[in-house]
Amino acid sequence: MPSPAPQTVRRLSRHGVVIALLALILFGYLRYDNFLGTFNVLSVLRYNAMFALVSLGMAYVIMTGGIDLSVGSTAALGSVVAALLSPYGLVPGLLGGLAAGLAVGAVNALVITRLNILPFVATLATMLAASGCALLLAGNQSVSVSYETGFIELGQGDLLGFPVPAWIALAAFLAGAIALNLTAWGRTVLAVGGNEEATRLMGLPADRAKASVYLVSGALAGLAGVILAAQFGAGQPIEGVGWELFAIAAVVVGGTLLTGGVGSVGSTLAGVLLLGLIFNILNFENGLGQISLSAYWQSVVRGAFLLLVVVIQARLAGRTEEPA
Template structure:
């Protein structure tokens, strides 16, 4: 009966939702406010140069995604301006301990650079009282700006940079979910790829490794993740282990492997040039990682709409037995989607390693859930057989924009979790309404 109700093209509605959220945060962050991480970093480096201070400076960043971005931006800006800045990270207690060590060290810093967040810490506001050794040290905080903090180009770029790893991973996840599966291992695969890439580069020249070596090491890391995906796929098809269980196991195994390879440490011996992918921008200020993400989405979309494999993936997810009896090589299709999911997670891991110029086994924690959330918010049905790769990108952007907007408007991280959970529920409800009309919400179906 529902054929009479025309289905809204889901992408249009989703884009509208994204637009509304963007409009809201543009309005909510209007006025004078803190700079985005990149702008804050630029402003701090400029202030530092203007003050002409001799000796090194220490930038202080807290915990969280926004502070990650700040730390990255500071390092990038310092490298670009050729200023010596080291980054100290942690919660106030950790930072205090770090500063006290620095004060007694050989070359105590001459300046402290605070992010928008850390500038508000009592520890830094009152640095002379808190750590007397730093009484003479200049403290710089980012200047504030006027306009919409959300709409600033740095902020928008920052939103994209933050979501790019999850968004790339979510392409493979979309395929898996359309095939009526689930892949919980992608978060660990991100860590595994980052660690394997970093480890291989360390072994093959370290900070002096050439471009081709870096490329080969990254490709190997991605391929290794594809291999893990292949293994998951074979477990699922040959031994009929439910996807949830098989990939849950692989999540543990891949994570364990990452820790073993990295010996529990972060691996840093990587050339500066390695950040070209994660932090550079070759075309018109658009980050390279974002270009890569767009390319992956284009590829995923064409695969799903134009290729035999894409058609088969829909068929297997819609009704595996009917597909099998129609001559679809169901097992091969299922294995393929897990391989593809492994590959995109591996690619995401390499991008993350490039963004952070390091590989650590702690990367990617919970990313599988964000990737699944992006797919679901994008309107792909968890029961399989229906979905759209491009909508996953919109889903990922919705999540990123909401997170970023909440950061800008000072929503604390605990509340953010609640809001994100509500967004996922709301997206699924809206999708059910769109598909089945009001009846689907009455609970009798």
């Protein structure tokens, strides 16, 4: 029976991101005026909803031991397609962006599962292809959305006093948590990440599960692109640069192993909020006038924070493996 100390360390390793998030919120509340004000809270939720959707899809991919570098370019492509279709109404714009994301996800799934190409190489290729398609469709410029069809409500609207993008992200995460924890699909996804060959020997549909996570990742990235276009009033063919890095960071900070087999939807959401609040706090610091950090330095700070969290998690994981 494991001693109390390793059990405590294991809990800290599993819930460390939540503890860090609560500590960051407390710090911001004590240091800045209006940090927990309605405007700031809703702004953070509205803006980070896009990153939450991309991170959710990335979490599933990483749980299988894969990686999806194409999510940023897919979101950019989805935003352009949605903007081009927005004059026809909210639904065509939404479905168009989703379809664009699904198309990229389908290519990833086919190349990885049927042609046995490494996910890093396959998604790097589709990242370049999706970026090129977005630029071609947009004519190398932003594509304005229609303000007359209600399309912008997907990004700028509120429902029951809560941003519509946040509602969409919340619904996606609730459905994602149920799918991962309460369905055979979720168990198969984790099994593939733990040991793909053993999963096949048990008769589980390993290839089908691997293909499905790339379809989900592509669809969620496309949906994030729809929100991007609706929120900023234009399809952005050069947007999405670095989104894959944010998503990977949020997933890793949330405790999902890059080697696969272990992961949590809830902790991924906490990771998204944690990284989003770091930028928010840095903006508040700039506002105080005591320091002045450009966007470049903010990226340095967030990268250093990510490295610190990963090192701490690795140390905690190592301690849980020590004999009692």
